[in-house]
Amino acid sequence: MEGKHILLGITGGIAAYRACDLSRDFIKQGATMRAVMTKNACRFITPLTLEVLTGNVVHTDMFDEETPGEVLHIALAKWTDIVLIAPATANIIGKIACGIADDLLTTIVMALSQKTPVAFAPAMNVEMWNNPIVQKNIAYLKNLDKYHFIEPAEGLLACGDVGKGKIADNEVIVEAVRKLVT
Numbered sequence: 001m002e003g004k005h006i007l008l009g010i011t012g013g014i015a016a017y018r019a020c021d022l023s024r025d026f027i028k029q030g031a032t033m034r035a036v037m038t039k040n041a042c043r044f045i046t047p048l049t050l051e052v053l054t055g056n057v058v059h060t061d062m063f064d065e066e067t068p069g070e071v072l073h074i075a076l077a078k079w080t081d082i083v084l085i086a087p088a089t090a091n092i093i094g095k096i097a098c099g100i101a102d103d104l105l106t107t108i109v110m111a112l113s114q115k116t117p118v119a120f121a122p123a124m125n126v127e128m129w130n131n132p133i134v135q136k137n138i139a140y141l142k143n144l145d146k147y148h149f150i151e152p153a154e155g156l157l158a159c160g161d162v163g164k165g166k167i168a169d170n171e172v173i174v175e176a177v178r179k180l181v182t
Contacts, residue, residue, distance in 0.1 A: 002030030004181050007080035009105045010050070012040020014158040015087035015123035015167040020045065022086055023053050025174050034076065036060070036105045038092070062104045073104060077111035082181050087123035087167050090134045096147075097137035114146060117180045121150045121173050126163025150176045 006026050010019045016037075023033045033054040037047055047058035059072065085092060085105070092105070096118075101107040109118055120141075128134060129152065141147035150173050153166040167173075 001026060001178055001181065004031045005079055005081045006031045006033050006177065006181075007076060007083045007108065008033055008035045008050075008054075009083055009085040009088075009092070009108075010035060010037045010041040010045070011085065011087055011089045011092045011105070012038055012043060013087040013089045013123050014044060016041050016044035018123075018167055018170070019086060020049060020053055022084075022170055022173060023050060025170050026177070027054070029174070029178075032056075034059075034079070036076070036108065038103055038105055059104055062107060073107040073111050077108050077113070077116070080108075080112075080116060082116065082177060083109060083112065083118045084121065084173070084177055085118065086121035086173060088120035089122075090124050090128045090131065093120060093122065093134065093137050093141070097140050112146070117146050117148055119148045119150060119173075119177055119180060121167050122152045122165070123167035124152075124165050125157060125159055126161050126165045129163070129165040148176070148180060 101110040
C-alpha cells in the first residue's frame with residue numbers, strides 16, 4: 001500500500017480502540033493515514049492518541065479552525081484514495097445509506113468522487129447487526145459500486161452477548177483495503 005492515502009473514520013463504538021492498531025498496520029505498509037473521529041468516538045479514545053500514531057492532525061469538527069481558507073470536507077475527500085470506517089456502527093451505516101451528512105465524516109463520504117471506495121468494518125451488538133433495518137441499509141449500500149463491507153466476526157462481544165458483530169481482525173481489514181486500492 002506504498003503511497004496510498006487512507007482516511008480512517010472512527011465512530012462511537014467500543015471497538016474504536018482498534019483504530020490505533022489499524023492505523024499502525026497501514027503505516028507499516030507504506031500508507032499515509034489521516035483520521036476523522038465522530039463526537040462519540042472521542043468518548044472511547046482521544047484524538048491525541050491517533051495524532052501521535054498517524055503523525056497527522058485528527059479532525060473531529062466540521063468547522064476546524066486549524067485549516068483556515070480550506071473547505072475541510074472537500075480537501076479530505078480529494079486527498080484520500082479510500083475511506084475506511086472502522087468501527088462502523090449501525091448509526092453511521094444508516095446515516096450514509098440515507099444520505100445524511102450532519103458531521104465531518106458523513107459529509108466527507110458524500111463529497112467523495114464516485115471512484116473513491118468506502119469500506120465499512122462493522123462492529124455492534126449481535127441484535128443490532130441482525131436488525132432488519134441495519135441489514136436493509138447494508139444491502140442498499142452494497143448494491144452501489146463504491147461501498148464495501150468487511151464482515152464482522154462471531155464471538156464474545158464487549159456487552160457479554162455472543163454472536164456476529166465483532167469487528168473483523170486487523171489482517172482481514174488490511175487485506176480488504178489492499179484489494180480495493182490496488
